[in-house]
Amino acid sequence: MQRFASASRVFTLARRSYATPPSPSALVLIEHKDDKIVPASLNAITAARKLGGTVTGLVVGEEASTKAVVEGAQKLGLDALLHRTSPALAHALAEPLAPVLAALVKSGNYTHLAAAHSAQGKNIFPRVAGILGVQQISDVMAIESPDTFVRPIYAGNAIATVKSSDSIKIFTVRSASWDAAVSGEEQAAWVSEELTKSERPDLGSAQAVVSGGRGVKSKESFDSIIFPLADALGAAVGASRAAVDSGYADNSQQVGQTGKVVAPSLYVAVGISGALQHLAGMKDSKTIVAINKDPDAPIFQVADHGLVADLFEAVPELTKKVEEAKK
Numbered sequence: 001m002q003r004f005a006s007a008s009r010v011f012t013l014a015r016r017s018y019a020t021p022p023s024p025s026a027l028v029l030i031e032h033k034d035d036k037i038v039p040a041s042l043n044a045i046t047a048a049r050k051l052g053g054t055v056t057g058l059v060v061g062e063e064a065s066t067k068a069v070v071e072g073a074q075k076l077g078l079d080a081l082l083h084r085t086s087p088a089l090a091h092a093l094a095e096p097l098a099p100v101l102a103a104l105v106k107s108g109n110y111t112h113l114a115a116a117h118s119a120q121g122k123n124i125f126p127r128v129a130g131i132l133g134v135q136q137i138s139d140v141m142a143i144e145s146p147d148t149f150v151r152p153i154y155a156g157n158a159i160a161t162v163k164s165s166d167s168i169k170i171f172t173v174r175s176a177s178w179d180a181a182v183s184g185e186e187q188a189a190w191v192s193e194e195l196t197k198s199e200r201p202d203l204g205s206a207q208a209v210v211s212g213g214r215g216v217k218s219k220e221s222f223d224s225i226i227f228p229l230a231d232a233l234g235a236a237v238g239a240s241r242a243a244v245d246s247g248y249a250d251n252s253q254q255v256g257q258t259g260k261v262v263a264p265s266l267y268v269a270v271g272i273s274g275a276l277q278h279l280a281g282m283k284d285s286k287t288i289v290a291i292n293k294d295p296d297a298p299i300f301q302v303a304d305h306g307l308v309a310d311l312f313e314a315v316p317e318l319t320k321k322v323e324e325a326k327k
């Protein structure tokens with residue numbers, strides 16, 4: 001049996017003293033994993049603030065696993081924070097969560113419902129839109145006004161500006177297009193050694209990404225060639241779909257149209273041809289470096305720095321040089 005109502009709690013923070021919230025009034029689903037807020041949700045909060053009205057955060061899940069998340073979310077300067085707990089919501093499955101979200105949006109008179117354009121957002125939000133009988137707006141890059149949104153189409157080759165006449169706007173946010181919402185306390189905590197010690201940065205929010213493609217040829221060489229360069233650069237590890245399909249890398253590492261969209265300061269593409277669907281996920285990176293033995297590979301058309309070379313020689317050499325330069 002689901003115990004949504006009895007387990008529901010509401011925290012009201014800061015400036016919320018209205019009987020009826022002013023329009024626009026946005027509800028943002030705060031995604032979490034391993035007791036932490038998923039970084040892409042912080043970008044979604046920034047996007048919701050752009051609407052110009054109130055922003056309410058929503059944390060759902062099991063009581064125990066959401067405690068730290070709620071504490072983190074309370075520091076984000078939201079107008080209000082809803083915390084809904086139920087064992088049924090433990091894994092954020094779309095089936096139990098979508099009706100809860102739809103009911104919350106209606107009962108709270110929210111004008112907007114936002115989340116990251118993550119696997120979770122993409123899974124849950126179309127279902128909420130279906131329940132509410134409105135259209136979903138996916139992968140929002142910019143907001144021109146509370147009803148006008150900018151989003152990519154045709155794998156990022158065209159940018160569409162769409163105006164929604166729905167009473168409730170449901171949208172997912174492209175994290176690479178928005179800054180993360182931060183709290184002062186979190187900025188101070190960011191320097192902690194825990195973060196720099198061992199774990200690689202999160203692909204979606206990393207400042208540098210090293211990605212390997214089919215040219216890397218095996219999982220063994222992916223591990224022994226791509227990971228050391230990423231570690232030397234303090235970078236996250238990405239992959240092309242061909243590398244993922246061949247089992248060299250995990251699904252969660254795929255960059256591209258059907259993977260993650262990233263825009264780090266540095267993107268290093270190793271043994272990746274540069275297919276349109278891959279470019280859709282990384283072409284907004286500030287500096288793109290490509291290493292490929294084929295001088296005609298399309299990746300060189302978007303690369304700021306290109307090296308025509310055998311990756312099996314060039315990448316270990318580059319890794320060594322980066323390590324030496326750090327000394």
Ligand SMILES: Cc1cc2nc3c(=O)[nH]c(=O)nc-3n(C[C@H](O)[C@H](O)[C@H](O)COP(=O)(O)OP(=O)(O)OC[C@H]3O[C@@H](n4cnc5c(N)ncnc54)[C@H](O)[C@@H]3O)c2cc1C
Binds near residue numbers: 272273274275276281
């Ligand atoms: C609907 C749809 C969605 C898709 N979504 C995605 C997506 O999200 N992300 C994605 O990446 N792809 C996606 N694809 C697949 C995409 O079209 C390409 O097939 C894929 O990106 C190719 O991956 P790749 O560059 O690693 O492999 P390849 O195209 O095979 O390129 C391998 C490259 O490695 C180079 N190389 C080989 N050996 C060496 C060596 N020793 N040294 C240096 N270079 C070497 C080759 O010159 C070549 O350029 C999608 C396709 C479709 C149809």
